[in-house]
Amino acid sequence: MKKKLIIYLLLLLPILAIAQSEQLADNYFEKGEFEKALVIYESLDEKSPGNISYAQQMVACYQQLEQYDKAEKILKEKIERTKQPMLTVELGYNYQLQNDTVQAKKYYTKALESIKEKPAYVYTIAKSFEKKVLIEEALQAYEIARTENTNFNFDYQVALLQGQLGKTELMIESLLDYAYKNQRNVPLIQNQLSRFxxxxxxxxxxxxxxxxxxxxxxxxxxxFWNQFLSWYFVQQRDYDKAFAQEKAIYKRDPNSFYTIVSLGRLAVEEGENETARKIINFILENTQDVSLQVQSQTDLLRLDINDAEPKDYPAIKERIDNLINQYGITPYSLGMQLLKADFEAFDLKDSEAGIATLNKSLDLSLNKYQEAEVKMKLSDILLLEEKFNKAIIYYTQIEQDLKNDAVGHEASLKIAQSSYFKGDFDWALKQLKVLKSSSSQLIANDALELFLLINDNTVEDSTQTALKKFARADFKLYQNKKEEALNEFKNLIATDKETESIQDVTRLRIGKIYEEKGEYNLALQYYQEIIDNYAEGIYIDEALFFSAEIYNKKLQDPEKAKPLYEKVLFEHEDSIYFVESRKEFRILRGDSNT
Structure with missing residues (x-):
């Protein structure tokens, strides 16, 4: 066995050496070091004369060095030896680079003529023309092959070439026609369209x-066309119009119901609450599936709790209790039980009731992920009660039970947040350094934001005095004590004039609290202070976006919203609010109504 392995490795070594040499040559070429690349490509070509890609790269090097005669010599030798007509395109292009259009045309025509003799040559010849951005010639190649062999279908390739010629409408019509005739290839067409x-x-x-x-x-x-329109509206994040299409589809095909369910989940995740409510109510009216009913009722409750005021809480509590009684305390209603516990602890300020609800859930026969969900919520309530160490113990259990899993990473983030609230910034930073590279983008973003907050304010203030005050106010927000948090954030701005890096994020927090209270002018005031005084800070894109959202969706003043969205688009392309800003800016500009 060991002998066979040694023989295998010995056979593999030359292949690895060639691959390394090829990579080195490619790197030299990309850096513009053509002489160095040429030496390696020549060596590779000597070892593998049948591999014409090395010859093509040698030709490309000579062309970059403007040594066209040497490029011509290689091409003619390879054409003679391999009889590959795609190299005839390369030879024509070599003449084109010398502005000899007559000779270039001669060889392009010769390459096209070879397709008449053997239509299968079209694939390599057309691709060669495309690589040289010789679009008209590539189109001719496909047309000749299609004439010679009517079984060939190049509608997809031709459509993309039409797009390169700027014939956008023709390309769209061709791609959609191709998708309709070849419906198994719809994902391919949609991926292509989404690029544009x-x-x-x-x-x-x-x-x-x-x-x-x-x-x-x-x-x-x-x-088919309703389905494609629904896909289009989802890409535009216009879920209401997508829902209209899906309802039309459902009337004709009841089996499409779960597409509506998926759309509803997407609307919830994207924060499109009004549309989400419409979809969820439609689902509840049209399903007898108990698990789906529970999920939908839970989603609807979550939306209503987020929008509720304290005066609404008794009615919501009664509604939750009635639904729990209706569906029972089972693993299928776990999401609703977790929501109930959260509502009891964070909104009704009854942590004991929340913990009691979760303890009942833990008595159920749960899988490890369900158990982790319950423990996570239990930890959240312990943290709410300022039982930091106990909360961290539970989070750590989840982290260890589900290592290298998104749930485990979430627990790690919550350990860091707990340490931050507790004032143990050094330990929080150690956790966050690892989490910044999490495979979950949401966790990575949250980890990075908290890391920067702690790190920046530690560098500027080694005593961390301002950061400690800020963390205490942040903890009040976590506890849903908004008025106390607001007062502490305001006090921080008034008393701490030394720590520049805490000033903009504090204003952002105050603005958000006022926004959630519906005091939009006060929110705008604090966001504007960030825009005016902290334009180079890391919270400027949030101040711009939140201000735009208030003007657009709360004060119905689109003329003030539009330039703010535009600033996010053109000055903060890496912002997490870029996509949403682009969508809203286009709507306000009237793009979606044409």
Whole structure:
């Protein structure tokens, strides 16, 4: 066995050496060190003369060095030896680089003629033309092959080439026609279309795509077009219009119901609460599936709790209790039980009731993920009660039970947050350093934000005096004691004039509290102070976006919202609010109505 392994390794070594050499040559080429790359490509070509890719790279090096005669010599030798017509394209292009259009045309024509002799050559020849951005010639190649062999279908390739020529509407029509005729390839077409939809200035493309889809849906009553329109509206994050399409689909195909369920989940996750409520109510009206009913009722409760005021709490409590009685305390209603515990502890300020609810849940036969959910919520309530060490013990159990899992990473983040609230900033930083590279983007973002907050304010103030005050106020927010938190944040701004890095984030917190209280002018005042005085700070994009959202959705003043969204778009491309700002800016500009 060991002998076979040694033989295998010895056979593998030359392959690895070639791969390393090729990588080195490619690196030299990319850095513009063409002479160095050329030496390696020549060596590789001597060892593997049948591999024409090395010859092509040698030609590319000579062309970059403007040694066209040497490039021509290699190409002619390889054409003679391999009879590969794609190299004829390369030879023509070598003449084009020398502005000899007559000779270039001659070899391009020769390459095209070879397709008539053997239509299968089209694949390599057309691709060679495409790589040289010779789009018209690539189109000719596909047309010749299709004429010679009617079994060939190049609709997809031709459509993309039309797009490169700037014929956007023709490309869209061709791609959609191809998708309709080859429905197994719909994901491929949608992936291609989404690339154009997300380019820098996609408004014209999106308008054309929307128009073409609507025309097709009107001309052809096939459910296919409703499905494609729904996909389009989801890409635009216009879930209400997507829901309209999905309802039309459901009327004709009841089996599509779970697509509506998925859309509802997406609307909830994206914070599109009004549309989410519509979808959830539709689901409840049209399903007898108990687990789906429980999930939908839980989602609806969560939305209502988020929007509720204290005067609404008794009615919500009664509603939760009635639903728990209706569906029972089982693993299937666990999500509702967790929501009940959270509501009892954080909103009704009755931690004992929340803990009692969770202890009943722990008596159920749960899998390890369900058990982790219950323990996580239990830890959250212990933290609420300022039982920091006990909370950290529970979080640590989850972290150890589900290592290298998103739930385990969430527990790690909560350990760091607990240490931060407790004032143990050094330990929190150690946890956060690891979590910044978490595979979960949401956890990584939260970890990075907290890391920067602690790190920046430790560098500027080694005593961490301001940070300790800020963490205490932040903990009041966690406890849902907004008025106490507001007073502590305001006091921090008034008393701490030395720690510059705490000032902008404190204003951001105050603005958010006022925004949640519905005092929008006060929120805007604090956001504006960040925009005016801390434009170089890391919270500027949030101040711009939150201000835009207030003007747009709360004060119905789109003219003030539009330039704020625009600033996020053009000055903060890496912001997590970039996509949402782009969507709202396009709507306000009127792109979605054309």
């Amino acid at each position: 939809m997300n380019e820098d200035n996609p408004e014209e493309f999106n308008r054309a795509l929307r128009k073409t889809l609507l025309v097709n849906a009107q001309k052809n009553q096939d459910i």
